[in-house]
Amino acid sequence: MVKRKKGQLKIQQMAFMLIAVTLFFVMVGMFVLVIKISGLRESANLLEEEESMLLAAKLANSPEFACGESFGGTAIGCIDADKVMALKKIIKDSTKYNKFWGIQNIEIYRIYPPEETITECKLEDGNYPDCNFIRLREDIEGGLRSSNFISLCRKEFDGTETYDQCDIAKLIVIYKTQ
C-alpha cells in the first residue's frame, strides 16, 4: 500500500516536472520567435530605407523631374522646378500618381541661396518661384525620410534676357515603415 502510494507520488512528481519543462521550452520558443519576428520587421524597414535612398538618388533623372536639355546639355541630378510645379498640379487634380513611385511623398527643399524662413510653394497662393519648399502632395504628413542633393533649375528673366537659374536643393523621399 505504502509502495503504491510512493509510486503514485513519483508519477505525479514526474508529470509536474514534465509540464514545467514543457512550459519552460514553450516560453523560450516564444521569446525566440518574438525576436525573430522583430528582426524581420527591422530588415523590411531597412530594405524600405535602402530602396528610398536609391530612389532619391535616381528620381532626379526620371522624365517627370529631369531638366533634360532645357538648361544647356544633359545635366545629371538636375530637376526642372517648373516641371515639378506642373506635376504638383496634376497630382492635386487626379489620382494618377498616387502610387506611382510606391512612396508616401516627395519634397524638394532649396538649401542655397539660404533663406531664414521656410516658405512652401503653393498652387493656390501663386507664390512660385518666391518660395523654397515644394511638397508634391500637401495632404500627407509624416513618414521617414531619405534625401539627396540636386540642382533645382528654372528659367528667370532679369529684365533684358532669360537665363538659367540653378540652385542647390535637397530631394527628400518620404516613405512609410512596415
Add this chain to the structure above:
Amino acid sequence: MIKTKLKRAQEEMIGFALIIVLVAVILLIFLGFSLNNPNKEAVESFETASFVSSLLQHNTDCASNLEAHLSVQDLIFDCEKDETCINGERAGEKACKVLEETITNVLQASWPIGEDWPLRGYKMTIQIGEDEDIKDLLPPFIDGSTEGTFKGTPQSFPKDIEIIFEVYS
C-alpha cells in the same frame, strides 16, 4: 539513508543550476544578436557625389559677355585663366575670389557642422592639371575636424579638373 538523500538533492540542485546557466547563456547570445543592428551611416557616398554635381551647376553673381550668371563650373575655368567678372553684381572682381566665396557659402549652408549635427567636418580640394603638373586651384575648403572615417571620392571633370570632397562623420 539521510546522507544519500542529501547527496541526491545536492546533485539535483547542481543539475538545475547548470540548466539555468545554459539557458541564460543561450538567451544572452540571442539578445546580443538582436541588439547588434548595423547603424545607419550619417552620409552616403552618393550624397557627396551629388552635392559636387549640383554645386558645379549652381549660378554665381559673376557674368561674362555671353552668360548673365556663370555657373561654378564656368567660374573654375575662368579662375584657372585668372579672369575677371565682366558683368553682373560682381563685375570687376576676380573670378577666383567670387568662386572661393561662393563655394565657402554653399558648403556652410549645405553641410552644417557642430555638436547638434552628425557631421564632424569636411574638406574640399579643387585640383587642375595632369599627372605631375597637378596643382590646387584654390586653397582647400576645410571646416571642422578632418580626422577619422570619411565618405567621398575624387570626381573628374573636363579640362583636367578634379574635385575631391570628403565628409567626416
